[in-house]
Amino acid sequence: MRKKTIEDYVELIYVLEKKKNKVHTNDVANILSISPASVTETFQKLSDEDYIIYEKYSGVRLTTKGKKIAVETKRKHDTLKSFLMILGVSEDIADEDACKIEHITNPETMKRFTKFVEFVKKINQEPKWLTRFRHYYSTGEYLPCTIEENNGKKSTKNQI
Amino acid sequence: MRKKTIEDYVELIYVLEKKKNKVHTNDVANILSISPASVTETFQKLSDEDYIIYEKYSGVRLTTKGKKIAVETKRKHDTLKSFLMILGVSEDIADEDACKIEHITNPETMKRFTKFVEFVKKINQEPKWLTRFRHYYSTGEYLPCTIEENNGKKSTKNQI
DNA sequence: TTCGATTTTTAGGTATGCCTAAATATAGTA
């Protein structure tokens, strides 16, 4: 796997803190699939830079600064995951890709994604255009938007 | 800037080859904003791994293998850029973000993006739902889809 | 056709994020 960023660490610590109070070297090492020794090194670095409070052998907690980054990153992650799933990406892959994309996108791009997710979720059902997209994705067939007229017949007059 | 991948190099060489026949150390160094010495190192590595044909002091060309990667990467780049621009991201930022995202997304995700771009571009005008999305983005106001009925009046009955 | 300017390569160095092995601290149980 790619090298881990500060954001990866604080986001993970943030998630684990909800369950465990203190987050330990081994917890992080197992999840990130790296050696505990490497986690210790990074804890020292994150502590120097004031993202976490770290005392040897006793686990870590986020500082205010660390928590801020964590919350922002988690929010980006969740938005990206929703965004990808709206397009039909499976949950596992959406989660993986969100993990990678969350660290690199421009704030403008991120804002577009956020608004897009909001836009799609404004109404309770799946929007018709999205249903048509899914149909196009799986069959290759492009259906024009058919509209239920008052008389119950369909029309292709007003394509949307 | 982040460390450059093999894909970054071959994609750039591919683009430059169209104009220059042979691509030189300095061309690449300037564009990637790294020292010519570093480019030489990477050329040696890419040559060892059969992505480019490299002879000292004489520039490089892509091999078949290198060109294949380059074309794939460029296609991903172009698709991502279009995708982001459809959502309203400005061209410059779309280009930058495409550069980063192109290296990391799962093929499934990439396929969804590709199909989405196709879907939107199937018809000549901007789809109505997309117009409504842009409106929502810039004003925060969620307009339900209004349909021109045969009698010329608008209705919000059939929301799409 | 030679010589100065430019390009490219080589040599040597730095920072970082990972590793393993060994040392040390802590925790749980007898």
Next chain:
DNA sequence: TACTATATTTAGGCATACCTAAAAATCGAA
């Protein structure tokens, strides 16, 4: 409480992608 198992840290090492300075090759103009 003491001992063993587990968790953590330290020490030393490796690979990589960058760097600068200096050497070497090439180019182009007089």
